[in-house]
Amino acid sequence: MVSDQPYAQEFSRRRLLHGSAVAATTVVLGACSTTDGPTADRGDPDPSTRGGKGSRTKPVEPPAKFGEAPALAAQVKAGELPPVAERLPSRPYVVPHRWCTDGKYGGRMLNLVDKSDSGAINEYMYGRSPLRWLNDGLDIGPGVVESWESNDDASEWTLHLREGLKWSDGEPVTAADALYWWEDMVLDEVHTAIPPDSGRSGSGKPMTLSAPDDTTLLLTFDSPTPLTPALLANGVNTLDWFVPKHYLGRFHPKYNKEIEDKNWFEDHDQHANWVVDPDCPTLTGWHTTSYREGRQIVMERNPYYWCVDANGNQLPYVDEVVFSVVTEPEVRKLQIQEGSVDYVHGAFIPIGLGDISGMKSTQNQHDMDVLLWDSGSGTGSVFFFNYDYPEPGLRRLIRNPKFRQALSYGFNRAEAQKAIYYNTGEKTTGTYSPKSIEYQVNDEGKQVYRTWRDAYVDFDPDKAAQMLDELGVVDSDGDGVRELPGGGKLRIRIDVPADVSAEHSSKNNLLKADWEKLDIAVEINPIAPEAFGDQWQNGQLMAQSSWEVGDGPDHITGPWWFVPIEPARWAPLHGRMWSLRGTPEENKETDVYPWKRTPPRVDPEPGSPIARLWEMYDRAKSETDALARHRIVWDMVRIHIEDGPFFMGTVANYPQVTMRKKELRNVPARDQLALGGMVNTWAHPTPAVYDPEAYYWENPDAHT
Structure with missing residues (x-):
């Protein structure tokens, strides 16, 4: 294995301001x-x-x-x-x-x-x-x-x-x-x-x-x-x-x-x-x-x-x-339009699609060209539940793939594509980057991508309502709002940092409106940014909707969304457990309730989706044959399709x-x-x- 052979076989960043026109x-x-x-x-x-x-x-x-x-x-x-x-x-x-x-x-x-x-x-x-x-x-x-x-x-x-x-x-x-x-x-x-x-x-x-x-x-x-x-x-x-x-x-x-x-x-x-x-x-x-x-x-x-x-x-x-530090988005845009900036990389400065018309109209002042590179994003603004939510009744519902699939069918992505992404990109259930090697290597890989992208992307509120009914998520007390199976209050709380960007804020408002039409109570809950990370990693929050999945160039060298191996994403307590593997902390507090451990952490149940993802991830990391490794990844994608979506996308690329x-x-x-x-x-x-x-x-x- 030598270095002169072509490589053919991997928190996303970017804030996008929703503009006018x-x-x-x-x-x-x-x-x-x-x-x-x-x-x-x-x-x-x-x-x-x-x-x-x-x-x-x-x-x-x-x-x-x-x-x-x-x-x-x-x-x-x-x-x-x-x-x-x-x-x-x-x-x-x-x-x-x-x-x-x-x-x-x-x-x-x-x-x-x-x-x-x-x-x-x-x-x-x-x-x-x-x-x-x-x-x-x-x-x-x-x-x-x-x-x-x-x-x-x-x-x-x-x-x-x-x-x-x-x-x-x-x-x-x-x-x-x-x-x-x-x-x-x-x-x-x-x-x-x-x-x-x-x-x-x-x-x-x-x-x-x-x-x-x-x-x-x-x-x-x-x-x-x-x-x-x-x-x-x-x-x-x-x-x-x-x-x-x-x-x-x-x-x-x-x-x-x-x-x-x-x-x-x-x-x-x-x-x-x-x-x-x-x-x-x-x-x-x-x-x-x-x-x-x-x-x-x-x-x-x-x-x-x-x-x-x-x-x-x-x-x-x-x-x-x-590098001049300017914290206010509107001040940054003004400086650009006035010609005080030479180079703007959109991943770090929120010059979004909605700002292009304004930038072009002031081109005589700033003398800048607008270049559009592919984002390579697999999701655009992404929503995901805390798979390890501490309340048992709601956690059981969150972990039921039919519940998450129903909510995906209840989301009108076409509206978000038009209002936020100006009819660019492609509507998606939520995948890894469309440019990832596993989707490019052959026709089978391309089909795996399309299957994941399209799995639950259709806007079908009738189907969503039917699936919720079959789960027992129904209005059992006649107040016009669905309850948990068997009774009990159901309210989806979308936890977000208080400084969430306009892109995510707009998407969250659309989610809330769409899901409320399914008779589900939805609350958007701003949290102080300095406290948000710790609360999420300790499993205290219900859902997050202020990121995107842009990871690549492959699924295994940047697996954070694909496999829970750290506590910042959709299964924080499972991710924490993985991150402690091989350390003295791994085998401590085994007799303590997982949500009471310091830090909180949980092992996957045998045969569960996460247990299978962990096992396949271990195999993929050690597989020396590239095509065999891709096939392991494709099998892992099928877990995301059959037991997912674990994260819900909006518009890709x-x-x-x-x-x-x-x-x-x-x-x-x-x-x-x-x-x-x-x-x-x-x-x-x-x-x-x-x-x-x-x-x-x-x-x-x-x-x-």
């Missing part, structure tokens, strides 16, 4: 509507022949000579920096995107974020990742790790780092930086880090990590772990794998004996956050020079960034990027808005991307996958 927006978006999901064949034996769009899948050979930004060349001449060839690794990463053209150095790029944490900013930069997704998740390419291979059963992986790779302060990157993360953070008895999926086997046990030399890492697992490359490409929002030991060691008691605070790891991890701490070395294209919490983050080019363009010019092209100044180049259009884009998933970090370091100004001097 539905008719005008629908006209603008008509061409973006999708009907049956993407049709690209991810089994293509040679994706490098796909034509003029997408990205090359085999590493591009670096040229013999390298160029650099004029500002850095001046520093080299002054003796303040080594020459560019000495700052780059011996074989730098060459950006492989076919849409990229030769750029120009200089200028500043102004961006907006809604808060000053590192989450959204990390999604702009892929430079710290061991491997990288290419072609909207079709393929995997090298990153910090230049090449990799496994033994025959994929239980042992060897990673080869780029020789000569350097941190942003010029210090060498070696295998010791990965060992520090693993031994002094993950395995440290005091530090709170836990092994990521990329560091655990298919059975869930942590790997053994060793380093034969400075540029080689050996990952040894207790069972086959064939998805390791995908897991190494997933996401950018963690401290996984490579951290600067030479800097962080001064905050670790093992290396600095003056540290005695028992909570030392909190300070340590604050310094490990390269966005927040300007002194923390990074591997990203830009590094922080000024951090003002709640106001602004300023970053300048990393002189040691290890990526170049096709001609050997060191990236990034743009000298400086600025609607367009996602990106805006850029007309002079900002190398920002791809939808038709230049392999699958039209896949924005709404953390595992496939966007726009990082499109290398913003290669964006450039046609006239840099006008943007200083």
Whole structure:
């Protein structure tokens, strides 16, 4: 198993403001509507022949000579920096995107974020990742790790780092930086880090990590772990794998004996956050020079960034990027319309479909183009019950698939598609991303997707009412409202954070109106955002309707909605139990009622849908044959169909808005991307996958 083979086999983010001018927006978006999901064949034996769009899948050979930004060349001449060839690794990463053209150095790029944490900013930069997704998740390419291979059963992986790779302060990157993360953070008895999926086997046990030399890492697992490359490409929002030991060691008691605070790891991890701490070395294209919490983050080019363009010019092209923190949505829109912003990525800034007409009418002021990338969402705004609700009578009803199916038939998605998504996307029961590999690999996979999408998508209130009657969910006391089977009050409470976005709020109002027509009492219950997460994870809330399912590029490397393995989604107490597997906590409090445990957690009943999903998930993680793994996933999808829906979607794969100044180049259009884009998933970090370091100004001097 080697790295030069095409990859053919994985909290969604995005807020969408519901605007006006539905008719005008629908006209603008008509061409973006999708009907049956993407049709690209991810089994293509040679994706490098796909034509003029997408990205090359085999590493591009670096040229013999390298160029650099004029500002850095001046520093080299002054003796303040080594020459560019000495700052780059011996074989730098060459950006492989076919849409990229030769750029120009200089200028500043102004961006907006809604808060000053590192989450959204990390999604702009892929430079710290061991491997990288290419072609909207079709393929995997090298990153910090230049090449990799496994033994025959994929239980042992060897990673080869780029020789000569350097941190942003010029210090060498070696295998010791990965060992520090693993031994002094993950395995440290005091530090709170836990092994990521990329560091655990298919059975869930942590790997053994060793380093034969400075540029080689050996990952040894207790069972086959064939998805390791995908897991190494997933996401950018963690401290996984490579951290600067030479800097962080001064905050670790093992290396600095003056540290005695028992909570030392909190300070340590604050310094490990390269966005927040300007002194923390990074591997990203830009590094922080000024951090003002709640106001602004300023970053300048990393002189040691290890990526170049096709001609050997060191990236990034743009000298400086600025992220201004603006919390009020209307203020953000006003700043964009006034021309104070250069680049808007719709996954983080709520410029939604309803805002397009307004943005186009003010184009003379802001001088920005509106690009529509595919969101790749499997659901749009999603509703889901707490499968582990503490009240037994209501929990039995929630766990009855016929009840959830009846409610799905009672939801008029066509109305939501028109009012919220401007007749774009495709109505859906709720699935994983339509672009997921398991739906693309062959015709059988495409049919599995369509079957799940369409399972309970029809609006059929008569059928819904009949199913509720058959369940005994009837108006037994004559007050015009249905009760629980056998009697007792039934009220669906849709719990949402008080700051829920307009997209979800509009959908929730439609849900409430539709279900009330079925004679069901429905309440929308706003909860303080700071309390919402803990209450949900402890199983205290009834239902949630303020997220979406955008996960991909496959079901197994990003399984959080597909299989309950953590407590944030539809089966929080089951997810909590899974997350404690293999830890000392797993076998504690076994004689305590699950909802009274600390933390609350519950094992699945034998033969239950979750028990079967867990078992199949374990098998899929260890299955080395890709098609056999896909078939396991298809069987898991059938559980979601027959025993679901566990989460209820609205509209899948609607367009996602990106805006850029007309002079900002190398920002791809939808038709230049392999699958039209896949924005709404953390595992496939966007726009990082499109290398913003290669964006450039046609006239840099006008943007200083």
